[in-house]
Amino acid sequence: MTAVAAKGPGAPFLHVAVGVVVRQQQVLLSLRASHQHQGGKWEFPGGKVEGAETVLAALGRELQEELAIRIEQASPLMQIRHQYPEREVLLDIWLVEAFSGEPKGMEGQQVAWFDISQLHTLVFPDANQPIVARLQSLFT
Numbered sequence: 001m002t003a004v005a006a007k008g009p010g011a012p013f014l015h016v017a018v019g020v021v022v023r024q025q026q027v028l029l030s031l032r033a034s035h036q037h038q039g040g041k042w043e044f045p046g047g048k049v050e051g052a053e054t055v056l057a058a059l060g061r062e063l064q065e066e067l068a069i070r071i072e073q074a075s076p077l078m079q080i081r082h083q084y085p086e087r088e089v090l091l092d093i094w095l096v097e098a099f100s101g102e103p104k105g106m107e108g109q110q111v112a113w114f115d116i117s118q119l120h121t122l123v124f125p126d127a128n129q130p131i132v133a134r135l136q137s138l139f140t
Ligand SMILES: Nc1nc2c([nH]c(=O)n2[C@H]2C[C@H](O)[C@@H](COP(=O)(O)OP(=O)(O)OP(=O)(O)O)O2)c(=O)[nH]1
Pocket: 014, 016, 017, 018, 036, 037, 038, 042, 043, 044, 045, 046, 047, 048, 062, 089, 091, 125, 126, 127, 128
C-alpha cells in the first residue's frame, strides 16, 4: 500500500524513489504533465514506492516503465523531506551511474538531457533545489 497524502507533523507521507540519471556532464529529466502534482515542471524520473518494495526496486521499476532503461549501477545520493501545501513527500534520491537501453518517454512525456551547469535555468518542483545544488558541486 502506498502512503497517502495528509497534512501535519507525523502524518503519512509519500515515499518517492527518484533517479538522477547521469551520462558525462549531463542529466536526464522528464517534464511532468500539466495535470499532475507539480505539473509543467522538470523532474528527475521516478515515482512512488509501492508496498514492501525496496527503494532501489521501485526506482528500477519506474525507470523501466517511464523510460525503458535498466539500471546497471546506482548509489544513494540524498533524501529530502518536503511539505507541499497538499502533501508531504520523502524523496529518496539515487545517482544512476550506469544503465542499459536508450531512454525514451514511454508515457508520452517529454524527456531530455541537460548539462548540469544549465540546471539552474529550469523550473523544478520546490523540493528539488538541494538536488540541483548537490549536482553542481559534485560535477563542477
Ligand atoms: N519523480 C519525481 N517526483 C518528484 C520530484 N520532485 C518532487 O517534489 N516530486 C514529487 C511530486 C509528486 O508529489 C511525487 C511523485 O509522485 P507521482 O505521483 O508523480 O509518482 P508516480 O510516478 O508513481 O506517478 P503515478 O504513476 O501515480 O502517476 O514526488 C522529482 O524530481 N521526481
